[in-house]
Amino acid sequence: xxxxxxxxxxxxxxxxxxxxxxxxxxxxxxxxxxxxxxxxxxxxxxxxxxxxxxxxxxxxxxxxxxxxxxxxxxxxxxxxxxxxxxxxxxxxxxxxxxxxxxxxxxxxxxxxxxxxxxxxxxxxxxxxxxxxxxxxxxxxxxxxxxxxxxxxxxxxxxxxxxxxxxxxxxxxxxxxxxxxxxxxxxxxxxxxxxxxxxxxxxxxxxxxxxxxxxxxxxxxxxxxxxxxxxxxxxxxxxxxxxxxxxxxxxxxxxxxxxxxxxxxxxxxxxxxxxxxxxxxxxxxxxxxxxxxxxxxxxxxxxxxxxxxxxxxxxxxxxxxxxxxxxxxxxxxxxxxxxxxxxxxx
Amino acid sequence: xxxxxxxxxxxxxxxxxxxxxxxxxxxxxxxxxxxxxxxxxxxxxxxxxxxxxxxxxxxxxxxxxxxxxxxxxxxxxxxxxxxxxxxxxxxxxxxxxxxxxxxxxxxxxxxxxxxxxxxxxxxxxxxxxxxxxxxxxxxxxxxxxxxxxxxxxxxxxxxxxxxxxxxxxxxxxxxxxxxxxxxxxxxxxxxxxxxxxxxxxxxxxxxxxxxxxxxxxxxxxxxxxxxxxxxxxxxxxxxxxxxxxxxxxxxxxxxxxxxxxxxxxxxxxxxxxxxxxxxxxxxxxxxxxxxxxxxxxxxxxxxxxxxxxxxxxxxxxxxxxxxxxxxxxxxxxxxxxxxxxxxxxxxxxxxxxxxxxxxxxxxxxxxxxxxxxxxxxxxxxxxxxxxxxxxxxxxxxxxxxxxxxxxxxxxxxxxxxxxxxxxxxxxxxxxxxxxxxxxxxxxxxxxxxxxxxxxxxxxxxxxxxxxxxxxxxxxxxxxxxxxxxxxxxxxxxx
Numbered sequence: 001x002x003x004x005x006x007x008x009x010x011x012x013x014x015x016x017x018x019x020x021x022x023x024x025x026x027x028x029x030x031x032x033x034x035x036x037x038x039x040x041x042x043x044x045x046x047x048x049x050x051x052x053x054x055x056x057x058x059x060x061x062x063x064x065x066x067x068x069x070x071x072x073x074x075x076x077x078x079x080x081x082x083x084x085x086x087x088x089x090x091x092x093x094x095x096x097x098x099x100x101x102x103x104x105x106x107x108x109x110x111x112x113x114x115x116x117x118x119x120x121x122x123x124x125x126x127x128x129x130x131x132x133x134x135x136x137x138x139x140x141x142x143x144x145x146x147x148x149x150x151x152x153x154x155x156x157x158x159x160x161x162x163x164x165x166x167x168x169x170x171x172x173x174x175x176x177x178x179x180x181x182x183x184x185x186x187x188x189x190x191x192x193x194x195x196x197x198x199x200x201x202x203x204x205x206x207x208x209x210x211x212x213x214x215x216x217x218x219x220x221x222x223x224x225x226x227x228x229x230x231x232x233x234x235x236x237x238x239x240x241x242x243x244x245x246x247x248x249x250x251x252x253x254x255x256x257x258x259x260x261x262x263x264x265x266x267x268x269x270x271x272x273x274x275x276x277x278x279x280x281x282x283x284x285x286x287x288x289x290x291x292x293x294x295x296x297x298x299x300x301x302x303x304x305x306x307x308x309x310x311x312x313x314x315x316x317x318x319x320x321x322x323x324x325x326x327x328x329x330x331x332x333x334x335x336x337x338x339x340x341x342x343x344x345x
Numbered sequence: 346x347x348x349x350x351x352x353x354x355x356x357x358x359x360x361x362x363x364x365x366x367x368x369x370x371x372x373x374x375x376x377x378x379x380x381x382x383x384x385x386x387x388x389x390x391x392x393x394x395x396x397x398x399x400x401x402x403x404x405x406x407x408x409x410x411x412x413x414x415x416x417x418x419x420x421x422x423x424x425x426x427x428x429x430x431x432x433x434x435x436x437x438x439x440x441x442x443x444x445x446x447x448x449x450x451x452x453x454x455x456x457x458x459x460x461x462x463x464x465x466x467x468x469x470x471x472x473x474x475x476x477x478x479x480x481x482x483x484x485x486x487x488x489x490x491x492x493x494x495x496x497x498x499x500x501x502x503x504x505x506x507x508x509x510x511x512x513x514x515x516x517x518x519x520x521x522x523x524x525x526x527x528x529x530x531x532x533x534x535x536x537x538x539x540x541x542x543x544x545x546x547x548x549x550x551x552x553x554x555x556x557x558x559x560x561x562x563x564x565x566x567x568x569x570x571x572x573x574x575x576x577x578x579x580x581x582x583x584x585x586x587x588x589x590x591x592x593x594x595x596x597x598x599x600x601x602x603x604x605x606x607x608x609x610x611x612x613x614x615x616x617x618x619x620x621x622x623x624x625x626x627x628x629x630x631x632x633x634x635x636x637x638x639x640x641x642x643x644x645x646x647x648x649x650x651x652x653x654x655x656x657x658x659x660x661x662x663x664x665x666x667x668x669x670x671x672x673x674x675x676x677x678x679x680x681x682x683x684x685x686x687x688x689x690x691x692x693x694x695x696x697x698x699x700x701x702x703x704x705x706x707x708x709x710x711x712x713x714x715x716x717x718x719x720x721x722x723x724x725x726x727x728x729x730x731x732x733x734x735x736x737x738x739x740x741x742x743x744x745x746x747x748x749x750x751x752x753x754x755x756x757x758x759x760x761x762x763x764x765x766x767x768x769x770x771x772x773x774x775x776x777x778x779x780x781x782x783x784x785x786x787x788x789x790x791x792x793x794x795x796x797x798x799x800x801x802x803x804x805x806x807x808x809x810x811x812x813x814x815x816x817x818x819x820x821x822x823x824x825x826x827x828x829x830x831x832x833x834x835x836x837x838x839x
Contacts, residue, residue, distance in 0.1 A: 215709045217702040224699055227688045233647070234677065234685045235699045235752070236667040294690055 037340075038287050038303035045310055053317040063196055065313045066306070067188075070198035071096075071257045072276060073305035076283040077209040078253030080301040081246045083284050084213070086226035086293030087143065087150040089247065092254050093276035094161035095135050099258040100268035101165045101174045103128040107184075108177050117183035124184075128262075129255035135161075136251020140244030158277070166270040173269040181266045188263040198260045202302075205256065210298035222246060226293025282330065283308055286337050308333070348408060348425060348506045348537060349374050350395065355404035357390055362741045364390050366561045367404065372506075377528065377538045379552035379569060381545075383581050385742055385771045387561040388541050389431075392508045395539075396428035397421030419448065425505030429495045429512065435483050442466035442479035445498045469497040473527055489520040496527065507531065508539045513547060517632070518836045525551050543581070543798075545574045546832070559583050560771050578800065582772055589776050590804035591783040596823060597624035597807075600659070602791040603675070603760050608653035610636065610643030614815045616652075621760065621791040626782060628806035629795040630835055636815040637795045638680060641762050645670045645677050658759065671700060674759035678749055680768060680795070682742075686749045689738040693730065694719045696737050696748060701755035722751040727777055743774025750781065761785065762793040767801060779805055799831050813837050 049056040075092050082089050107124040114120050135157070142153045168174065176184065190197050213219035221242045224232040233239050262268070281291075287304030289296025311333060312326045321329060350372040357365040365387045372378060382388045393399040395406065397415030405412050408424060415421040418428070435444050442459075445466045451458040466479035475493040483491065492512060499507055509528075513521045528538055528551055542548055548555060549569060557564040557580040565580050572580075582589055601620040608617050614636040621627045629637045643650035646664040655662050657673055664670040667677065679685035688696050698705055698715045705714045719733060726747045730740055737745055746766065753761060766782065767775045782805060786792050796802050802809050803826045811818040811834040819834045832838075 211709075215712075217706050217708075217710065220695060220699070220702060220710065223691065224688055224695065227691050228684070230685045231688050232699070234667060234679050236671040236676070236756075237699065238666065238668050294688075 038300045038307065041286075041337075042303050042307045042310065045307060045314070049310060049314040049317070052314060052320070056314065056317055061313070061317075063199070065309055066202070067196045067198045069305050069309040070202040071261050072279045072283060072309070073202050073302060074205050074253050074257040074260070075250070075276060075280040076287075076301050076305045077205050077298055078250030079280045080209065080284050080287070080289060080296055080298055081213065081222055082150075082250050083281070083289055083291060084226045084293055084296045085222040085243055085246045086229060087243065087246065088154065088281070088291075089139065089150065089250055090154040090277050091135075091139070091158040091161055092250070092280055093273040093278075094158045094165070095132065095251070095254050096258045096261065096273035096276055097268060097270070098161040098165040098168075099128050099131050099135075099255055100262050100272050101168050102131060103258065103262060104174045104176045104268055105168065107180055111177055111180055117179050120180060121184045121187075125187075125259050128259045129252055132251035132253070132255025132258070133248050134251070135254075136248040137244065139251070140247035143247070144240040144243050162270065165268065165272070169269060171270070173267045175267040176262065181263065184263040184266075186263075188260055201256065201260060205253065206298060206302045213298050218242065218245065223294060227295065279308065280305075282334050286334060288337075288341070290341070348372075349410070350426075350506065351405075351407040352391065352395075353405035353407060355391065355394060355406065356402045357387075357394065357399065358402055360739065364561050365394075365401070368558070368561070368563045370556055370563050370566060372537065372539065373554065375532075375535060375537055376553045377532055377540060377551060379548035379555040380539055380541045380558065381543065381548060381555050381577060381581055382558035382564075383543065383772055383775070385560070385769050386558040386581070388558050389510055391558070392428055392510065392539060392541060395421070396426050396508055398428065422502050422504075425503060426508070427499035427502055427504040427506070428508040429492070429499065429510065431510045433491050433495055435491055435494060437484040438482065440480045440482055441470070441477065441486070441494055444483050444494060445469065445479075445501050447498075449502065465501060466497070469500045470494075472500055473497045474523065489516050489523075492516070492524070493527075500531075504536060506537045506539070508541070510541045511543075512540070513542070513544065518838065521547070545577050548577070549574060557581055560773075589772075589779060591780050593823070594783075594787070594807075597622050599623050601656070602658055604654075604656040605644065606654045608640070608644065608650055608655065610639050610648055610650045610815075613639035613648070614643065614812070617812075617815075617817055618653075619810050619817065619820065621793060623759075623789050623791055624786050625808070626786045626792045626794060626806045628802040628809035629793060629812060630797075630799065630802055630809050630831055631812035631818075632835060633797070635812040635835075637812050638764055640812070641677055641764065641793070641795070645675070645762075671756050671758070674757075675762070676700065676753040676756060676758040676760075677762040678753045678764060678766065680765035682745060682749055682769065687737050687745055687752070689745075690736055692734055692736055693728075693740075693748060694733070697722055697752050698755060700752060704755075718755070722748070722755075726751045726781065741771070741774075743770040743777070746770050746774065746778065747781075750778065754785070758790070760791040760793070762795070764795045765797065766794060767796075767798070799828050799835075802826070802831065803828065811835055 055061055079089060079092065103124050106127055107120050110120050110123060114123065139153055139157065142148050143150045187197055192200055213222065221232065221237050224237060225239055225242055229239060283305035284296065284301050285291055286307055287297065287300030289300060308330055311329055315321055315323050315326050315329060353369050354367040355365055356367050368391055380388045390399060394401050397418040397420050406414065413424065436447065439447065442463050446462045451461045463479045470477065470479065473493045473496050475490060475497065477490065483494065486494065512524060516524065532538060540548065540552055552569045554566065555569050555572065555577065556566045557577070559581060579585060599622050602623045603621040606618045609615050617640055631637045639648060642648045644655065644664065646666045646669060657675065662673055670676070683689055694715050697719050705711050722728065723730065728744050728747045728751070730744060732739065737748060740748065750763065750766065763782065767778050770778065782792055782794065794802070794806060807823055809821045809826060809831065811821065811831065813835065818837065821830060
């Protein structure tokens with residue numbers, strides 16, 4: 001088995017700690033270190049950020065970064081399941097845009113009929129999450145029952161979702177009515193016990209996701225399918241159902257992310273959610289999940305999402321590298337991570 | 346000019362698993378040498394080192410007096426050594442001529458010289474007695490023809506030593522005859538041949554000399570004429586064959602546990618009937634492609650099946666998926682351990698409990714209960730590992746197989762189908778697995794063993810169903826189980 005360079009470092013560290021007579025201990029420690037890599041990376045980047053600009057570590061800035069991470073982070077948690085299961089979803093950005101547009105249209109239409117603005121918002125929330133789940137269900141069915149590659153299916157819906165939104169918006173923007181916007185605003189701008197709502201939701205989704213992946217039959221089946229679908233099939237796993245559920249979960253995650261995002265601007269346009277799919281996939285990969293599936297972690301994914309937005313935040317705060325090169329720096333990070341992971345099986 | 350090849354203390358490990366423990370012997374020039382050994386004896390690995398597909402960790406390969414270390418198969422080919430693998434090295438979408446010259450294309454200036462390659466391909470095809478157009482797509486050939494293309498390819502590279510790994514595994518008797526005639530002709534032309542096989546009758550017929558390997562070590566060499574088949578078998582196994590198997594118990598005569606009547610799996614098996622009693626070990630013999638594996642995949646719902654009637658403990662059943670089958674107490678272990686049997690990248694625990702997670706979920710997974718199951722399985726099935734958290738790939742072949750068997754037994758099935766349960770397993774683990782299978786049967790389960798090793802079927806089974814071309818050719822009772830009888834039914838020459 002070939003190993004990444006850092007494994008070699010970890011091994012010599014192990015050797016110093018423990019004589020070779022206890023290989024079990026050494027390999028367990030090595031596995032721990034591998035799992036902690038995204039966290040180590042994040043800590044190093046944060047230290048660099050603090051050294052470059054003292055404003056980086058302020059409470060306001062940290063909350064700002066985490067709140068902005070919430071959208072991509074929540075989607076990435078769902079994406080993590082799909083990728084570990086050996087699939088991919090390219091449509092999440094377009095899906096978010098369409099859900100945002102449809103949710104706003106629905107709420108505007110319901111406003112005159114339902115009494116309070118709050119109940120309209122609640123209906124909007126439920127509708128958005130449901131819509132995401134239904135889109136995910138469609139993906140899952142096309143991929144499993146229709147036997148089409150996930151790449152192709154979601155490449156198709158990527159175009160469809162955004163085109164429908166553009167058509168609904170007539171090329172412009174769909175804007176939320178004023179009173180509704182006011183009732184909806186706390187979902188993004190409000191806070192609870194000093195933490196903004198999106199951070200709470202992000203944290204809750206991440207913990208639920210991690211628990212689902214590591215402590216349920218479903219999570220184990222996802223890993224088994226991504227590791228080797230045939231083996232899972234022969235081991236009496238209901239492969240199709242598990243895959244469909246992973247796309248439904250991701251769709252619901254997109255719905256939740258959209259629900260948090262809509263009050264931020266109060267509108268949806270053809271540029272809403274642009275390139276979110278790439279950011280979500282990048283977060284999963286930076287977090288140590290193999291793109292070919294089989295193994296990965298929700299914790300790593302969360303670290304990956306935070307790491308990517310911390311990098312863009314540091315570029316904003318400092319003037320070493322132009323903000324316009326943000327995507328380039330993130331791209332370099334992704335390639336470096338992939339390089340470090342190469343040969344890991 | 347024939348090659349003089351010597352192996353000197355060749356050692357090879359894959360990760361933690363050492364497969365060759367210092368092998369030394371010489372290949373006499375101009376002979377047909379039979380390289381014998383059980384699965385996992387290291388014969389294929391040794392030959393891959395000779396042909397440049399693997400590198401040795403230590404030791405020497407001496408060719409015509411010079412120590413050699415081939416960086417790749419091209420370097421070995423340049424020295425005149427070509428190996429034909431069990432799985433062919435042909436690109437299905439290229440034509441026969443393109444395959445023959447793959448990597449050695451004839452050029453005319455900057456351009457490929459298609460005409461010359463076609464001409465030369467036709468010449469070597471004729472030499473191996475294959476009458477096809479060199480422009481045929483390789484995909485359209487049957488297995489036996491592909492093998493001849495491989496040999497033609499070797500000839501076009503001026504092979505002086507040809508290694509054939511289990512060349513008859515997928516051939517019919519007529520095709521085998523043609524291959525043997527070709528081997529004799531090549532031999533007369535001065536090509537040395539190493540013939541890897543565990544089919545003793547073939548080795549007896551075609552080789553001048555045998556070398557026996559066992560568990561990664563050289564065991565013996567002898568002129569073929571001087572040893573009997575029985576002696577060859579004992580050398581391969583390393584003990585009297587009778588010690589390999591648990592003592593035979595009387596065939597149980599209770600009611601049938603599994604009855605199959607007239608089941609068909611379109612394209613593979615036709616109108617198959619058999620029954621299995623509680624406590625019985627029922628063997629399935631047949632050539633590759635005789636439909637044994639596919640029959641059971643159909644039974645499990647992994648392939649569409651049609652017609653017929655299936656009864657499990659007297660009740661009519663029909664399974665749409667392996668999940669349903671497992672729920673009814675029928676599980677299946679695939680012959681393809683890496684592709685279908687085990688998640689080699691996942692930890693031992695995840696592999697073991699995959700089919701039985703319901704027992705460890707209340708409703709959240711209880712990792713400690715899973716771990717207890719693993720500790721129990723390690724003790725019960727004799728799985729040797731020094732790290733319970735390591736991935737399954739860290740185990741040796743035999744221990745992986747024990748883990749795989751433990752896995753399909755987790756849901757406590759009443760009927761277990763084991764497809765090639767000792768493939769790629771060393772002799773010691775083989776014996777363990779035979780005794781394990783007997784114990785499972787003695788506990789009252791019905792066991793189906795699909796195997797290509799006749800010795801195994803004879804030593805282990807109460808009855809053997811022989812399949813040929815998708816149909817049941819015969820069902821042999823214990824008293825009828827001899828190698829000759831089985832071969833006759835398997836090849837349809839009874």
